[in-house]
Amino acid sequence: MNDFLAMGGHGFFVWSSYGVTAVVLAIELFSLRARRRAAMKQASTTGDAR
Amino acid sequence: MNLYLFSSPATFYPLAGRLAPWFAGAASILGVVGLWIAFAIAPTDFQQGEVYRIIFIHVPSAWMSMFIYLVMAFWGIMALSFNTRLSSMLAQSLAPTGALMTFIALWTGALWGRPTWGTYWAWDARMTSELILLFLYFGVIALRNAIDDPRRADRACALLSIVGAINVPIIYFSVKWWNTLHQGASVSLTAAPKMAATMLTGMLVLAFAAWFYTIAVSLWRVQAIILERERGAAWILSMRKAKMVTA
Numbered sequence: 186m187n188d189f190l191a192m193g194g195h196g197f198f199v200w201s202s203y204g205v206t207a208v209v210l211a212i213e214l215f216s217l218r219a220r221r222r223a224a225m226k227q228a229s230t231t232g233d234a235r
Numbered sequence: 236m237n238l239y240l241f242s243s244p245a246t247f248y249p250l251a252g253r254l255a256p257w258f259a260g261a262a263s264i265l266g267v268v269g270l271w272i273a274f275a276i277a278p279t280d281f282q283q284g285e286v287y288r289i290i291f292i293h294v295p296s297a298w299m300s301m302f303i304y305l306v307m308a309f310w311g312i313m314a315l316s317f318n319t320r321l322s323s324m325l326a327q328s329l330a331p332t333g334a335l336m337t338f339i340a341l342w343t344g345a346l347w348g349r350p351t352w353g354t355y356w357a358w359d360a361r362m363t364s365e366l367i368l369l370f371l372y373f374g375v376i377a378l379r380n381a382i383d384d385p386r387r388a389d390r391a392c393a394l395l396s397i398v399g400a401i402n403v404p405i406i407y408f409s410v411k412w413w414n415t416l417h418q419g420a421s422v423s424l425t426a427a428p429k430m431a432a433t434m435l436t437g438m439l440v441l442a443f444a445a446w447f448y449t450i451a452v453s454l455w456r457v458q459a460i461i462l463e464r465e466r467g468a469a470w471i472l473s474m475r476k477a478k479m480v481t482a
Contacts, residue, residue, distance in 0.1 A: 193285035202289045202343040224462035231466045
């Protein structure tokens with residue numbers, strides 16, 4: 186397991202590549218979910234006054 | 236079936252909602268399989284050791300960064316030619332994911348370059364043109380946010396996307412046209428791949444995962460864009476009654 190994490194001494198480079206990729210994908214998915222919720226909430230209230 | 240039917244936001248909205256989960260599911264499965272190949276199956280590279288495993292995300296994200304831009308420019312051409320709202324909305328939905336893929340390509344490239352070439356960054360043609368691609372995505376996003384009238388923003392963004400598309404062949408062929416630190420293509424349509432079959436398989440599986448991810452995310456985003464831009468439209472109000480839009 187430690188060998189796997191060490192990546193032949195290049196663990197820092199390999200895991201910060203994969204880690205940052207995972208983080209930015211997660212950020213995109215979470216912000217997209219927030220945007221969709223806001224848009225749906227707005228769509229479900231807009232026009233109520235008519 | 237009349238395909239023009241789907242060029243209207245009202246008909247595309249439910250279609251996008253039905254398709255997105257399938258693409259997301261395919262992306263997840265391919266992502267897991269691809270990562271398994273990348274870490275469990277693919278052997279250690281005899282020259283580079285383990286650090287080469289970065290290319291399993293570097294190459295697919297770099298491909299996507301260029302491809303998404305071309306698709307965005309294509310929707311820009313459609314928007315300017317036919318003045319269709321949905322084309323612009325699709326273009327708008329691709330820009331953030333394109334920027335994200337470009338960022339991942341640059342980031343992973345730097346982290347691969349340091350142990351392999353001895354530097355995180357060089358101002359060579361490939362890297363510089365990829366950085367310009369990132370700024371083009373930022374430019375398209377910023378331009379849209381800067382213009383209040385959505386239809387004017389559509390035309391301006393379409394124009395910037397189309398003009399900026401000239402950068403994509405420059406990125407792609409930069410390693411041939413100039414003497415770059417970045418190596419030439421390892422995979423091309425005209426020559427046998429210069430890498431082992433398992434490595435190539437892992438890279439292609441993750442490339443398809445990136446494709447399906449991009450499609451799923453842009454379909455979900457275009458739904459949000461449609462709701463934002465068409466708010467108050469009669470079809471949204473009637474969809475609400477049918478409980479198709481829920482908060």
